[in-house]
Amino acid sequence: MSLPELPAIDLTEIVASLQDGILLITLRNSRKTNSFTEKMSHDLIRVFQWGDADDRVRVILLTADPKERAFCAGADMEEVIKGSVLLGRKEDSEDEHRDPGGQVALSIYNNRKVTIVAVNGHAWGSGFTSLQLPFDFRFIWAGAEITLPFLRLGILPESTSTYLLSRLVGQSRATSILLSNAKMRPDSPNLSSLYQDILPNKEDVLPAALSFAKTIAATSAPVSITYTKGLLHHPGMTIEENHLLDSRAIKRRGASKDGEEGLKAFMQRRSPNFPDTVSGETSWYPWWKSRDVNQPKTKL
Template identity: 80%
Template sequence: MSSSELHSLGLTEVVANLENGILIVTLKSSRKMNSFTEKMSHDLIRVFRWGDVDDRVRVIVLTADPKVPAFCAGADMQEILKGSALLGRQEENEDEHRDPGGQVALAIYNNRKITIAAVNGHASGSGFTSLQLPFDFRFIWAGAHITLPFLRLGILPESTSTYLLSRLVGESRATSILLSNAKMQPSSPNLSSLYQEILPNKDDVLPAALAFAKMIAINSAPVSVSYTKGLLHHPGTSIEENHLLDSRAIKRRGASKDGAEGLKAFMQRRSPNFPDTVSSESSSWYPWWKPRDVSHPNKSKL
């Protein structure tokens, strides 16, 4: 895909720019407080999929317009009252609904590039579940209020958050976070381990995330990143099976052009220039797991 295609994605709720291998996606919704809408979900899915396949992209950073107090104030309640797809009120059968927040979470979680959330404002509902949990790294303003109103609204935590949060902080802490209805801050004992860095000033969040992204973009081989994320997200069912996956991955990467360049750069004490690309990494082995199509109800019923 060319750079012109990035600008022709038809994005209206987010703005995207590619700078030195870092794709910066900024929530800039026309709705109050960057509320999560069906259109925003489509925009985010589209831009993260674009970043996944474009080899110029090394890292994807999501942040919000700093002039808006909220990073994301959760689902747009006015849209829901009008019959939005956000709560599954458009389908006749239960197994036909596909949670838009969950679709966004999957586009981020399954992305082969490094993903970073730079949370520079308050976050409620989807602003925590779909726009923080599926990322590889999270930077956040210490003064941000995190609110999960699901149970008070008679619904439940969405965006695959019950799966992701338990994996990230453990079941006990995830239970406390999701069932307590509490308003929390990033320094909460249950939450703090989620974050790579908690910044005292709101304006420092994005620069810190970008500095970290730049370091990763320069020093990490994209294909090795994708393999490592695959092993983290799709491990074997036992340590022995994981050993087999590790061994094959190490063999493939060790024999690659990246492996040769990494060793040479190390010996020459310089930054590496990795030649292998994610788009060219297709084989009968990778991915070693069977991806499940969740976009079509007829193909993915439970």
């Protein structure tokens, strides 16, 4: 079954375009400083799923209009107060509720393509948790203010951030970031290792991220990216298990058309043209069993 084209996807709080293998997504809820809403969560999930499935997409890049004060101002508090799904509707049971920020984070973290975020404004709450932590690469404006207001509001950090942040910066730094209620800058000792690059001007962030994305799109084998992300996110329980996974992945990639093309391109000193597609890689990947969190009956 053919995929719908981007214009056929009904997006209202983001805009998206595809060019040269790069799916560029821009937050556009400017009336509320790009606040994170239930509709924005649906839009983001749909477009990341689309990018995952379409073989033309090599890299997915998220950003916001640099003219806006905030990259994302966190959850839409008016929506929260009215009883939106962001904190769980009253009719939801504890087992049935699914955090929308977490659903967005899963669609990004589990994406088979390279994901990059260009944070060109202040990032509060969800603008840090769901819209930064699950990405493969993060570029940010040096002047961005990062604020996590969760504990002051009597709630808690969402979007699987307790899991992701401790994996990214270590348990001690994650604890300091999530429990201190501090306002931080990207060059904070606890935060700086998160970022691929910290740019001095807001206007520099997207061009830097885009240049990086173009290099990856032009030079990296998509299926090899998929395997590498899978090994990073779903390693074996021991080094021996990892060795078995590595060995099988290396054998499969080495015997692939991509592997043949990569070696030829290297010997001929030319750019590779990798023929294998992510959608065609189904015989072994994924090698792990995923839990269907969208099913209401799925419980801990």
